[in-house]
Amino acid sequence: MNSMIIGKYVPGDSLIHRLDPRTKLLLMFIYVFIVFLANNEWAYGVLTFFTCALLFLSRIPFSFMIKGLKPVLWVIVFTFLLHVLLTKDGDVVFQWIGIEVYDKAIQQGAFISLRFLLLIVVTTLVTLTTTPIEVTDGMESLLSPLKKWNVPVHELALMMSISLRFIPTLMEETEKIMKAQMARGVDFSSGSLSERMKAMTALLVPLFISAFKRAEELAVAMEVRGYRGGNGRTKWRELTWRRMDTAFMLLLGLLAVLLWLLRS
């Protein structure tokens, strides 16, 4: 269950792993937008090549990628089917018990599903090569200009770190409470709806109380150690922007221009 705190991170020392988390975050944000520029075979070809190159550079085993894709695979399949079944344009390719499939529908469906696939592969890649803590640090640094408008950027980043830290702890706690209640005769896996709701209450109320107790203790510990917000606070993990990061951003700009030129 510790997978929660490190996300789906796959440890490694590839080029992509060593990039600054800020670079990877920017790559992800920009990529999500430029994917929508592609609207013909050539543009999709370039995008697919770029995405495969990233995948190759990251040296992430293919099986990990597949595992990361699984939860969203249904979106891709569903989008494809929606297009194939509902678009009525072009020539009929085949007919079967009253369902007609048109060639334009297959093309359109394939493009849109490929778009989703590429998006998911790149964002999953960032997730697989960066720990959530690194991402949190990167976000704090990228959003720090917003502090001028009183957006609590530092506090948000800190809360995210605390939250990530306590997810595994609360999972263990849930299991412990579950066993304790089962020992008292609560049945979690059968019974009528109202019995199940009672079982749920028996699990959740103690879970909430213990979580809040932890929160209270943590707050006291922070105050005792003199926590007083982000001003003047030094960092344990420092981010460094290298030449490789600049090179990556330029490459991404180039890709955007290329896609714009290939548009039809």
Add this chain to the structure above:
Amino acid sequence: MRAKDLTFIAMFASLMAIGANITSWAPFLVIGGVPITLQTFFCVLAGAILGAKRGAMAMTVYTLIGLFGAPVFARFSGGFSMVTAPTFGFILSFILAAYVTGLLIEKSTNRSIARFITATIVGMIINYVVGTNWMYMAFKLWAEAPEGFSYTMAWSWMLVPLPKDIILSIVAGVIAPRIYRALNEQQTYNKYVA
């Protein structure tokens, strides 16, 4: 923001992450082999227990850690690609739903059970309205859904999980004051000890 607000908001974001997938290892709500998510339930509780502002903040933290790669959304999904998922509107609506639920309870003078239940139901309705409209928009705009896809079609999909969320919202309204009271007693106790 005081240290205590910070830790309570963070802890509720963790609780929400647990709630999204709790049924996959505590099988009290599995329908047809599919573990049912308790996100809506935990979201309205965030508003009811922490209050409008802090509840909405907790949901924001939850959304952010999910977007940044922790597998905290339903079915252990996570990562920035969720932004393009048609169901992302439901995740976004948690922030507003927690806020409104919290506000309805804060504004009431008598904190009766009925008031709590109304607030949690309103929160759930916001979750559905925003989420379903977003889903429709997502299919229309970036999945480029063809002509045959209609607004009614989007809503008809949402009728399936609706009954369980109505029941869960009522349960949330019933247990929220209990947790609330337990929490306050604990705090007065702590003050007394201090």
